[in-house]
Amino acid sequence: MSISLNDQALDQLFREARSINVWEDKPVSDEQIQALYDLVKMGPTSANCCPARFHFVKSDAAKARLKPLVMEGNDTKVMQAPVTVIIANDMDFAEKLPQLFPHNLDAKSWFADPAVAEETAMRNATLQGGYLIMAARSLGLDCGPMSGFDKDAVDAEFFAGTNLKSNFICSIGYGSSEGIFDRSPRLAFDDAAKIL
Amino acid sequence: MSISLNDQALDQLFREARSINVWEDKPVSDEQIQALYDLVKMGPTSANCCPARFHFVKSDAAKARLKPLVMEGNDTKVMQAPVTVIIANDMDFAEKLPQLFPHNLDAKSWFADPAVAEETAMRNATLQGGYLIMAARSLGLDCGPMSGFDKDAVDAEFFAGTNLKSNFICSIGYGSSEGIFDRSPRLAFDDAAKIL
Numbered sequence: 001m002s003i004s005l006n007d008q009a010l011d012q013l014f015r016e017a018r019s020i021n022v023w024e025d026k027p028v029s030d031e032q033i034q035a036l037y038d039l040v041k042m043g044p045t046s047a048n049c050c051p052a053r054f055h056f057v058k059s060d061a062a063k064a065r066l067k068p069l070v071m072e073g074n075d076t077k078v079m080q081a082p083v084t085v086i087i088a089n090d091m092d093f094a095e096k097l098p099q100l101f102p103h104n105l106d107a108k109s110w111f112a113d114p115a116v117a118e119e120t121a122m123r124n125a126t127l128q129g130g131y132l133i134m135a136a137r138s139l140g141l142d143c144g145p146m147s148g149f150d151k152d153a154v155d156a157e158f159f160a161g162t163n164l165k166s167n168f169i170c171s172i173g174y175g176s177s178e179g180i181f182d183r184s185p186r187l188a189f190d191d192a193a194k195i196l
Numbered sequence: 197m198s199i200s201l202n203d204q205a206l207d208q209l210f211r212e213a214r215s216i217n218v219w220e221d222k223p224v225s226d227e228q229i230q231a232l233y234d235l236v237k238m239g240p241t242s243a244n245c246c247p248a249r250f251h252f253v254k255s256d257a258a259k260a261r262l263k264p265l266v267m268e269g270n271d272t273k274v275m276q277a278p279v280t281v282i283i284a285n286d287m288d289f290a291e292k293l294p295q296l297f298p299h300n301l302d303a304k305s306w307f308a309d310p311a312v313a314e315e316t317a318m319r320n321a322t323l324q325g326g327y328l329i330m331a332a333r334s335l336g337l338d339c340g341p342m343s344g345f346d347k348d349a350v351d352a353e354f355f356a357g358t359n360l361k362s363n364f365i366c367s368i369g370y371g372s373s374e375g376i377f378d379r380s381p382r383l384a385f386d387d388a389a390k391i392l
Contacts, residue, residue, distance in 0.1 A: 002208050002336040009205055010334060012198050014235040014327075030391055037389050041382040042210040044329065046343045046364075048380040054389040062392035096387075100380060123343070123364065126319050130326020131210075133240065138206060140198040147242045147319070158392075168242075168319065184244040184296060186237040191292075193233050193250040195226055196258035196354075 013137050018183070020144040020175030021077060028058075028082040028141065028173055036135055036172075043131035045124040047107050048100045051093035052128035053164055055086040065157055070169070071148035081144065081171035086154060087129040088164040089121040125167055132170065142175035209333050214379070216340040216371030217273060224254075224278040224337065224369050232331055232368075239327035241320040243303050244296045247289035248324035249360055251282040261353055266365070267344035277340065277367035282350060283325040284360040285317040321363055328366065338371035 005013075033056050041050065057066050057078070066084065067075045078084050094111040101107040111117040133143045146169050154166045201209075229252050237246065253262050253274070262280065263271045274280050290307040297303040307313040329339045342365050350362045 002333070002338075004336045005201070005205050005208070005334045009201050010235060012201070013334060014238040014331065017238070019240045033389075033391060034385055037385050039206060039210040041388065042213070043326070044215045044339070044341055046341075048382075050383050050388065052388070056389065056391045058391055096383065100383070102380065103377060120343070122318060123322050126322040127326040127329075130239070130323040131330065133323075134327065134330040135210065137198070138201045138209060140200045142198075143240070145240055145242075147316070181299060184298065186244075187246055187292065187296070189230055189233050192237065192246065192248070193229075193252065195229060195252045195254055 012140075013134060017137050017142070018175070018180050020142045020171065020173075020180070022176040022179035023077070023081045023144075023171065024174040024176050026082065026174045032139065032141070033058075033083065036132070036139060036141070039135035039138065040128060040131045043128060045127060046120060047097065047110070049093050049097060049111075049120060049124055050100055050128070051090050051121040052125035052167075053088045053090050054132070055088065055158060057084045057086060058082065066154070066169075069150050069153045069157060070146070074146050074148050077144055077146070077171055078169075082173040084169055084171045085132065086158060086169050087125065087132065087167045088159060089125040089167050091117060091121055091163040091165060093117070093121055122167070129168060129170070136172050141172050144171035144175070146170065208336075209330060213333050213338070214371070214376050216338045216367065216369075216376070218372040218375035219273070219277045219340075219367065220370040220372050222278065222370045228335065228337070229254075229279065232328070232335060232337070235331035235334065236324060236327045239324060241323060242316060243293065243306065245289050245293060245307075245316060245320055246296055246324070247286050247317040248321035248363075249284045249286050250328070251284065251354060253280045253282060254278065262350070265346045265349045265353060266342070270342050270344050273340055273342070273367055278369040280365055280367045281328065282354060282365050283321065283328065283363045284355060285321040285363050287313060287317055287359040287361060289313070289317055318363070325364060325366070332368050337368050340367035340371070342366065
């Protein structure tokens with residue numbers, strides 16, 4: 001049986017972690033990106049379908065491709081952050097199920113309906129995006145997740161000829177305390193939850 | 197600047213954590229559920245929209261309502277687990293933005309298009325579902341997330357007269373090592389990720 005992580009870890013993961021708007025000039029290495037993926041990949045998905053694809057925009061050339069496709073304000077962050085990940089849903093994820101879900105070789109057929117496949121890809125790739133945020137924080141990295149970008153344009157620029165659809169983007173690195181919003185209020189338990 | 201959590205914590209959150217199929221007969225208290233929510237609520241969402249609603253199915257009476265609405269196999273888990281959370285998307289989440297996003301009182305208008313609201317609710321409530329899994333594991337609890345249930349029937353039974361739509365369900369408690377699948381393979385870095 002596991003026990004609770006200590007307060008310092010809970011602070012780092014949840015209570016004190018903040019979405020970053022200004023980034024320190026300190027790189028994230030390819031080895032850190034690999035270590036991050038090695039945690040993220042372990043998170044649970046439905047039938048282990050693992051539909052998220054992660055494109056780590058790190059080089060100046062790749063950043064220059066992404067910059068004009070994001071909202072004003074986010075462009076500065078993309079250029080400044082050491083890495084910005086494009087989290088994408090692979091609509092063809094079921095093709096990999098014979099490898100990923102050897103318990104049941106029929107699993108691929110469960111997602112033959114494109115609407116089911118699309119919803120499954122969206123739900124599970126987004127969960128994997130959540131694991132990415134928590135894994136980055138676990139490794140001592142800060143995150144700046146963003147939805148403000150032109151998804152069709154990103155898909156055309158980065159995913160032409162594939163069945164990947166961008167979901168959200170997330171800068172990763174070492175955040176400056178500068179430019180962080182005051183902490184916004186959260187919903188009280190009774191406004192967001194019920195015990196039945 | 198944060199540093200990496202230690203290996204024991206990374207194991208507990210990612211590497212050694214497993215989806216549970218058989219539950220120990222050990223309760224989860226209302227205080228634990230409150231502590232869980234107090235971590236989950238801190239996770240980032242777009243414009244702090246916090247669209248997830250969490251219904252913790254804990255009493256025998258509530259479990260009996262959920263049991264007939266889940267897939268064969270999942271019904272036993274729902275009855276055996278101390279708690280099963282229904283994670284739902286609140287399609288009316290934008291109503292709370294004047295409270296949740298005081299930085300910009302126009303934020304509510306960004307989600308006036310129902311398609312934008314639906315996609316935002318789905319993405320961000322699912323992220324919050326991912327935070328729930330990671331928060332539970334942080335507190336030493338095990339998870340058993342499930343998509344195999346009749347969503348329309350759950351919405352009719354639990355959310356009639358509201359604009360909540362069920363997303364996925366997740367049992368929470370203390371898992372038995374019994375009934376755990378062999379660890380399924382994960383995609384190699386190059387099959388799921390790229391550094392650009």
